[in-house]
Structure formats: C-alpha cells, structure tokens
Amino acid sequence: MEQTDLLKGSIPKTLFFFALPFLLANFIQALFGAVDMIIIGWYEPSESIAAVSLGAQISMIIIRIAGGLTVGGTILMSQYYGAGRLQDTKETIGTILTLFSIVALVLTVLMFLLVDPFLLLLQTPKEAFQETRQYVLICSLGNIVIFGYNSISAILRGLGDSKSPLWFIAIACIINILLDLLFIGQFRWGVAGAAIATVLAQLASVVFAVFYLKRSNFLFKFEWSNFRICREKVPSVFRLGIPVTVQDMLTSTSFLFITAIVNSLGYTATAAVGISSRFVMFAMLPSISFAMALAALVAQNMGANQQQRARTSFFLGIFFSLFFALPFFLWAQISPESIMRIFGADPEVVRAGTLYMKSFSFDFLLVAFVFCQTGFFNGCGRTRFVMVNGIIAALLLRLPLSWLFGIGMNGDLWMIGLAAPLASFVQIFVGFLYLRRNRWKIPIIPKE
Secondary structure (H helix, E strand, O other): OOOOOOOOOOHHHHHHHHHHHHHHHHHHHHHHHHHHHHHHHHHOOHHHHHHHHHHHHHHHHHHHHHHHHHHHHHHHHHHHHHOOOHHHHHHHHHHHHHHHHHHHHHHHHHHHHHHHHHHHHOOOOOOOHHHHHHHHHHHHOOHHHHHHHHHHHHHHHHOOOOOHHHHHHHHHHHHHHHHHHHHHHHOOOHHHHHHHHHHHHHHHHHHHHHHHHHHOOOOOOOOHHHOOOOOOOHHHHHHHHHHHHHHHHHHHHHHHHHHHHHHOOOHHHHHHHHHHHHHHHHHOHHHHHHHHHHHHHHHHHHHOOOHHHHHHHHHHHHHHHHHHHHHHHHHHHHOHHHHHHHOOOOHHHHHHHHHHHHHHOOHHHHHHHHHHHHHHHHHOOOHHHHHHHHHHHHHHHHHHHHHHHHOOOOOOHHHHHHHHHHHHHHHHHHHHHHHOOOHHHOOOOOOO
C-alpha cells in the first residue's frame, strides 16, 4: 500500500501525481463498460447494442448509489485521518464496509422487483426489451460486489493511496475482455454473456483487493470482529453520503428520462446516443478523476485545518481538467463520425450520433468546472449544497430542456445534446457564488 502525503509538499505536483492513478483507473473502468458495447457491436445487431447501452445506464444507478454513499463515509474518514485521529478512522472504515453491504443486498431485491415497470417507464424499445431486462437482472446479482469495490477503493484513496485501486480495476478489465470474447464471441451468449462477464470480472477484482490488503500493512484488519457498525458514526456518514447519493441518482435519472425521450424516436436514436455516451465517459474522465482526487485531498487538508491549501488545489484541479478534456472536445467537433464507427455502428446510427455529439461535446469543457466544484465542496463536507446545485441542473434545466428540444422540436438530436452544457453553465455560476460565501471553511468533524 503506497500512500501519498496530501498535507504537505508542492500542491501542483501532489495533486497531479495523486490524480494520475485516478485517471488511469477511471479510463480502465470506462473501457470496462465500452468493451461490452464494442464486442456486442461486432457480433450482434443494433437491438443488442441498444439493450447493453440502456442496461448499463440502469446499472449505473446502482454504481452511483454505491459511490455516493461511500463518498460520505470517505469524507468523514479522510477528515479524521487528516486530523490524526486513527481510532475514529478505523471505526469509520468498519462502519462503511458493514453498512453498505446491507444496502447492496436491499438494492438487489428492489431491482428484481422493479425492473419491468422501470423499463416500461423508460419506453424501452420493444426490440430490445427482453435483452435489456436480462442484462439488468444479471448485473444486479453483482450489487454487493459493486459496493465492495467502490468502498475499498474509496477508503484507500481517502487515506492517500490512489495506486492500489488502479491495479484492482485493471485486473477486472482484463478478465472482462477475455470473458466477453469467450461468452459473446465463442459461446454466442449475446447480451447475457456481456452481463455475466461483467459480474465475474468485478468479483475477481474484489477478491484480489481483499487478499492484497490482508497481506499488506493496511490500517483496517479484515477480521469479522472489525465488521461492525459504529452507531455514533452512522449519522455523519448518512448526513454526508445521502445528499451525494440523491444528487447522483437524480442526475442519473434525468439522463435516463432523456434516454426515454430518445427511445421514443426509435432504436437507431437509442443506439446513437448510447454509443455517444460511451465516448462521453472517456471525454469526462479527466474532470471526474481530478474531482475524485480533490475530494480526498481537500478532506484531509480540511481535517488538518489547512483551508488555503484546499482552495488552491481546487483551482489547480480545474486547470488540469481543462487541459486533458480539450483533445476530446476537438475530436468530437472535427470528426464525430470516426467516434461512432469505433463501435461498429451502421450508417444510420453514425448520422444520428454525429448530430448529438456535435452539441453535447461542449459539456466536456464545462464539466471541468462542475466536477471540480463537486469534488472540492464534497471534500469540505458541503454535500447538501452539491445536492441542491445538482438538482437545479438536472431537474429544473437539463430534463425540461431535453424534453423541449426533443419532443417540441421533432426529435432534433443536436438540440437534445445541447441541454447538458446549458445546465452545466448554470451549475458553474451557482457554485462560484457559494464559494465566495466562505461557508465551506466551517469544520464538520466533532472535536475530541
């Protein structure tokens, strides 16, 4: 386990090299999802591409719930760790792992009960309905694995180790590619094969992570006696984590309803936007990665009462995010057709996806500000503000604009794609207004 000292040293160097494994890990994780789409595109028709695309978006809700709740525990843990309170840090880790395992099991049951009405609500194209349902149900069996991976990775990163999670996800990606080629290419299991490969790869990653940490000098010992819920930590974990989860879920839900709008236009539009969303994941990775690094760095420095170091890191995060996002923006503007062809799209899907990509790609630059604001304010413990700002963007702007541009303008994919950057612009403005109020400086962890 290799930890980075986030409390001292050159801020640009510390942030960049701490965030780099985040970027590589997120790239691999995005590749993890894109592999299913690419290999399905090689062997199966467009209906199957649409099924994997929509199924992955629904499964992403579970990932966002896992990530959101974990953020709450990680912020609390990181601030304790930055303040040098190791016992509180250990108790928070035990609470995170135990509590979220229970949440994962509950979500699995709910997904099995609600999958059909959810797919109907999203106006899933009838050609892709059964395969989408199959994909979602199989992936739901891996919910506890998703929570396990997210929890362990977030804990390590919160302690200053961003390298170990990189190895964990790399193992998962390699296994996923091999299993996809076997299940889809050789066994011809189609969409079900893609889902089974995903679950098995995630399971292998978690098993390796636990084995590795048990053999290393990790702060938390993986023994049954340590897996317990510390009651006094639970309110803080939920107080910090629930707003992040609500925001992430509403953001995901808003995009799912946008997907429903697109689905009403037919599976060609569904496949086009689905393929575009895969590229969008890669394009936004720099901003996501620096935001994740900022959350841990800021949390530790806030715990150590180093507010100025935290604020400087925020602006550096924006600079780095813009620098890495620019090439993706230029690619999407200059040659969006080449992006669509990577995924084996047919000519109709290429034409539809090109329109969407041209307008949506402006968001690649704007989210450099949005995500870094989110990482900074989350690290400060201001998750409720992040939630409110996210709700404004998702429900009051992005979703209504997508409906207006999509339904009101006869399904213009260029206009639908424009809704996201317009919402991001407002979100940035509100975020900087809040920054000037200086409420982010108020400490959140109780005194000893």
